[in-house]
Amino acid sequence: MDMAHFQDGSDYCYSEYFEAPGTVNVGWLGNGMSFPRYPPSEELLSLIWQYTQFSVARARGVHYRDLCTSARCVEERDGLALLLGAAEMRVFGSEGVIYAAPNMLYHYVRVHHYQPPEAFVRALQEQPAPPDPFYFERLSALGLEWSEALVYTPSMIRPRLRPD
Numbered sequence: 688m689d690m691a692h693f694q695d696g697s698d699y700c701y702s703e704y705f706e707a708p709g710t711v712n713v714g715w716l717g718n719g720m721s722f723p724r725y726p727p728s729e730e731l732l733s734l735i736w737q738y739t740q741f742s743v744a745r746a747r748g749v750h751y752r753d754l755c756t757s758a759r760c761v762e763e764r765d766g767l768a769l770l771l772g773a774a775e776m777r778v779f780g781s782e783g784v785i786y787a788a789p790n791m792l793y794h795y796v797r798v799h800h801y802q803p804p805e806a807f808v809r810a811l812q813e814q815p816a817p818p819d820p821f822y823f824e825r826l827s828a829l830g831l832e833w834s835e836a837l838v839y840t841p842s843m844i845r846p847r848l849r850p851d
């Protein structure tokens with residue numbers, strides 16, 4: 688399944704189950720889409736990684752493979768390897784704005800040098816982030832469930848079925 692692509696700052700509408708008033712899109716990049724690029728700082732990567740470790744709005748399967756050529760997206764940091772592409776993240780901004788991003792965001796920023804909007808980066812820097820309990824309370828208040836992100840293990844590579 689192809690993932691939808693949305694302009695930064697547009698109203699979030701990818702899944703009606705995960706909509707909340709004031710939710711806007713960030714980082715829904717697609718193949719052939721132009722987007723602002725800038726080499727990321729370690730601070731930015733570290734901030735995004737905090738959110739990447741928790742999945743919000745999980746989908747049934749890995750549904751993202753547009754921008755990248757590899758079959759799966761695994762990102763590793765601080766000894767933790769996560770399988771990305773089947774969930775989203777939420778970042779709370781000021782004045783009631785909620786940012787919805789695919790959890791591929793870390794990959795997009797690290798590898799493709801996607802430059803997220805300034806207001807989003809400010810929200811990362813200034814607002815409570817996971818694992819702060821206040822962050823999870825805000826998710827709960829919106830009726831959003833979360834779980835720990837999928838840890839990647841080599842056994843996730845399914846063996847091919849052998850013919851008899």
Ligand SMILES: [Zn+2]
Nearest residue numbers: 754755756798
């Ligand atoms: Zn990629």
